[in-house]
Amino acid sequence: MQKTRLEAFSDGVLAIIITIMVLELKIPHGSTLDALLPLLPNFISYVLSFIYIGIYWNNHHHMLHTVKQVSGGILWANLHLLFWLSLVPFVTGWMGENHFESLPVALYGFMLLMAAIAYYILKEQILIKHGKDSILAKAMGTDFKGKISPIIYCIAIAASFVNTLIAGLLYALVAMMWLIPDKRIERVLESD
Amino acid sequence: MQKTRLEAFSDGVLAIIITIMVLELKIPHGSTLDALLPLLPNFISYVLSFIYIGIYWNNHHHMLHTVKQVSGGILWANLHLLFWLSLVPFVTGWMGENHFESLPVALYGFMLLMAAIAYYILKEQILIKHGKDSILAKAMGTDFKGKISPIIYCIAIAASFVNTLIAGLLYALVAMMWLIPDKRIERVLESD
Amino acid sequence: MQKTRLEAFSDGVLAIIITIMVLELKIPHGSTLDALLPLLPNFISYVLSFIYIGIYWNNHHHMLHTVKQVSGGILWANLHLLFWLSLVPFVTGWMGENHFESLPVALYGFMLLMAAIAYYILKEQILIKHGKDSILAKAMGTDFKGKISPIIYCIAIAASFVNTLIAGLLYALVAMMWLIPDKRIERVLESD
């Protein structure tokens, strides 16, 4: 029961984030191609953020699938994750509006980094509640992707002050890496 | 379980899209009929988009009714569909704001086309997971409406550069066609 | 199942309408009372609309409680109701922004009238599906409130061109009338 409501609330917040981002795609004055084209950076950052929120929803979905009991720690770790993700429309809009300038690109990476850390904390809170022999613990294994992502974000943040294209490509790289669904949890769940 | 959360997330996103569109209906300055009337094109495009999102919600609802297992492919095909639909408030606002000029009307059709393709991909992903003897496969049959819609969208996109009224009427025609509920799935479900 | 998703979608749309209305309460420039006070009409129309959406959610909740099967007619009658309610943030903002001028007040009443008619159509669709001996049919009885409300809205729309205060009081009167919960359905349900 309690878990259902946690999932419903998280789904709600993620669904709203992914949808209201479009409100930062300001409708251009004029109906010509010249009026539309300057929105291309906004659109690219929109696509990137849409994919990231989709990935978080997907992984969140898989991870909570293994949860049996919700503790206060899990509740607040979950809200902490949603906090950083709630800033996605802002950093996405700022990055797109400024055509991928250094500081907005770095701030976008900082948000991704904080969300990754928040996701890690949430995982730890679930493991504390469910033990080292739980499905999640077994499924996680070494959790390579969870450990490498924050490192890449840090490199990308540094890179954004040198060459923002490199930073952008690194963000896209991490997204690609996560788009491959987390077979680990699915495999352990099925063999259970 | 997994399916429930997929439905809940999709319902959430569709509910938000259909509702935040109203925020693109900018409140006019002044309280006279002269201040309100210029919003008529915005209102007409609002009504059209409301009907389209309603149709997608309705059909999505019917199609997912037949799903028994959710694969990674279904998850991402679903997000891909939601991506194109998430652009509805933007293309609706742009089309209305510019009083149905050629390019905005064509872009509106392009969004409809991409959403139709995404819907087709989602259907294929469900069929892959559930087999050719599944309820959905039987219900779909030749899927006339699913095949004719993208063709009409393409004609409408081309027409929008000649006469936007023709394009608009074609969009309305497809909407009318889909408003007729998908009796096929209901019939097969009942006879099951 | 099908009914659950209809309720969830309607709840989602109503929850979003009731919440995004606040975005039409534009934050004033300046931090003095002089900056805040001009928002009083906006706030009053906000309160009125909040109560109306609350009433619709409450009654919708009671009415759908009696539904056993969802037909295509019920689905579309429900979307039709949500369409008129989705315009609430717009008419609320316009009425508040223009300090209750005649035309915005009349348009607000028109939206209420159309929503009332849509609610009536939805009720009819449910009755068609469930029969004259259904719980809803028994509970409705003469449906005095459902019949008197549209009449009062019509009077209020006419009144708004003479004296907007009278129109406003009539809207408030109908809201008061509906705030009294619909004991009829509860009574019949309990005696069942």
Added chain:
Amino acid sequence: MQKTRLEAFSDGVLAIIITIMVLELKIPHGSTLDALLPLLPNFISYVLSFIYIGIYWNNHHHMLHTVKQVSGGILWANLHLLFWLSLVPFVTGWMGENHFESLPVALYGFMLLMAAIAYYILKEQILIKHGKDSILAKAMGTDFKGKISPIIYCIAIAASFVNTLIAGLLYALVAMMWLIPDKRIERVLESD
């Protein structure tokens, strides 16, 4: 059933409030640190409000866990609570935009005070329906936090006209106090 829909609607509204607040964080023109830094007060008030909505969601979740039957009184007391919370994006934006000037800080406290009173009324409505021997009644006990919070809000509102920093610290203090999860209800539920 009825309770499920009340929870779903409340979760929806709270999820939307917590997420659309970000739309009041207006994207700065310019991509420099000088453009971003003036948003610091907006960000701080955003964080404070995010925590408050999180607390309300969490406590609401615990309190409704004990509800067995939903009365009309509970429904309307719940909507009354959601009304005051729905103003959070407005008061948060106004307070941040004006860099914590006296009147916006006082209005923020007034909203918190009204929400606290609304929460108290909701609790009373649940107790009326479920009796003095119910789980909630036992769990609440003296309800120290529920009684002290409104008093601190009143002091903070008064303080905001003398020194807004004191008011801000008092708001943060109450948030801290509530962040500690309500062990009382959990304890009684477990011993049941």
